[in-house]
Amino acid sequence: MNRLGLLTFKGGIHPPHGKKHSENKAIEKAKEPKVVKIPLSQHIGAPCKPIVEKGDYVKVGQKIGEPLAFVSAPVHSSVSGTVKSVGMEKIAGGTGECIVIESDGKFEVSENVTTKGELENLSGKEILEIIKEAGIVGMGGAGFPTHVKLSPPPEKEIDLLILNGAECEPYLTADHRLMLERADDIVYGLKALMKVLEVSKGYIGIENNKPDAIKVMTKAAEGENIVIQGLKTKYPQGAEKQLIDAISGREVPSGGLPMDAGAVVNNVATAYAVAQAIKTGMPLVERICTITGNAVAEPKNLEIRVGTELTEIIEQCGGYSEKPGKIILGGPMMGRATSSVDVPSTKTTSGILIFNKEKAIIDEPVLCIKCGKCVDVCPINLLPVYLSSHAEHGNLNKIKELNILDCIECGSCSFVCPSKRRLLEGIRLGKNRIRSMKQK
């Protein structure tokens, strides 16, 4: 099972790394925010119901939003202070229900935040409950509630647990720094996850453009049944299906989830959050975020409290070095552009990428020359050129036949297209049309 050398998958692209601006910057604690705006939906799944009211005094780590469904995760206060309001606020990409808390600057910790004891003395079930209560979600960007991933139906046997330390998104270095500076807690978190899933061996996949992280993690995992696996630097190496394929050679069946291949993948930052939830009892109220791009004065890796306004975070990096043209939450390949910065950060804000005007503008598309580059790079072996054109023409049966729903939206096709066609945009349109057709 142990495959030697650098592993990878078929297809993919080699975008410029853009990591040198921030990869050598140690994690810094961000300035404490005076006000936090904590969205009640920071994950895939049902939003939370607020359990505090205006005027309530809350402490750090206190639960303030309760999930109403299984596929959801609670939210906690990241500061101590008074609840100013509960209601709709501007968030990235629109509006959403938020709890606004004015910090008293004391950061008094909630009584519930206490160590959960030694890992050895905890059962898998207990750890799962801790993870669920800590509001931990996938921190690579998608934000899928972690306890759901760790609760496969009994008929699905899981024997492969992988931590994703690939960080294949250009520019982002938050996971890289985390692996360098807090390797022991990542290993601790992985061991906890192994216990939950009852697997005896864990893997951590890291791209080989981070040799220092591979070295540090290998040392931290010494004596444990954990394999640190070097991976080829290629995007999207950190996509779940590609990572599973690279490490085990297994293909997640079309339309299926990793668990259908007996695998579970979590981000290294998620494992770190799990370790915190067990060791100190602190739920997920802080995360590490890379602030970078060619229009920010001083790129940094900051540990920020969930709910901090983006403006404040950007100011701590010296503000803009020139007029920003585009601000992206996450990486340049899969992140979302935001129309404003007076919105809060969330559990999934892995990066704030600030591009100047020039870098923000994407060339106008010209006619397709059928070069086939999108076909070569598609990690799922789809035909993006035809998917996109059929989707734009509304040939829904045709795109279903061409397996459009298997697209992982990595964006490699759009990246590589010499005609600058917005292939992924067309494909997303097609997927949405098929989904809305199904719902009717």
Add this chain to the structure above:
Amino acid sequence: MESKLIVSSSPHIRSKDTVSSIMRDVVIALLPATLYSVYLFRFNAVRVILLAILAAVATEAVIQKIRKQKITISDWSAVITGLLLAFNMPASAPWWIPVIGSIFAIAVVKHAFGGLGQNFMNPALAARAFLVASWPVQMGTWITPGADAVSTATPLATYGTVNEPAIMDLLIGNIGGSLGETSAILLIIGGIYLLYRGVIKITIPGIYIGTFGLLYFVYSGFDFYSTTYQLLAGGLMLGAIFMATDYVSSPVNRKGQIIFAFGAGLITFIIRAYGGMAEGVSFSILLMNVATPIIERYTAPKVFGGAK
């Protein structure tokens, strides 16, 4: 300030390659052979090449103007069509041959089917076929290289006769023939440049040339000399490296490209070995161009995770 932020869907970065940069690379790759043809055929070559390119570019501009489309002559694609068409002509062709050929290539083969990316055949090759069928004499009068041009036959026509040129002359190109097909070595150098730049992959030229070479080797009774002769003579290198690799008229997927190239090699072999014509490259590629949609349909790659 923030209200001016651009919001678009991911991905937010793009590769540096553009249609123009790719097409420009193709022109660069064709330059050695172009310059050599000028050296060989002097003013005649300059005349044919310039007329073909100018006619192609002008036709594209006029059509796009009439159809009120964006004029895209700066993407180099019409330049390539004109240049490749000129490469397929004898240096002795009268002035109207390249002009009519380019107009046909751009107006009929390219724009009548929707313009760039929509043509189902390689415009230059289809135009060549049209010219050969309509004006066989003008398209088949070959002259010797040099200033004192005299009529001659092409190496494929003289193959097996006392007049056949030496292999070395074929490689270098000191032979009669159409403008671009004379020097195999310069075309190969151009091909290596395109491979290095990632414009083409080895799949199509490799399998095309390999299939033809292997079949001819067996057919000739494992005769190394005649196989090499056949590989270097005629338009095989030009066709395999620059025409069969045309993006638009070849399959987009690797498996399709393998079948496409194999088919082209097979047909070229059949025409050259058993057919009435000495040359088979252009018709083999045109036939495979037409077969491309069907090849693509039956060679769709297996989706990751194995959906049916």
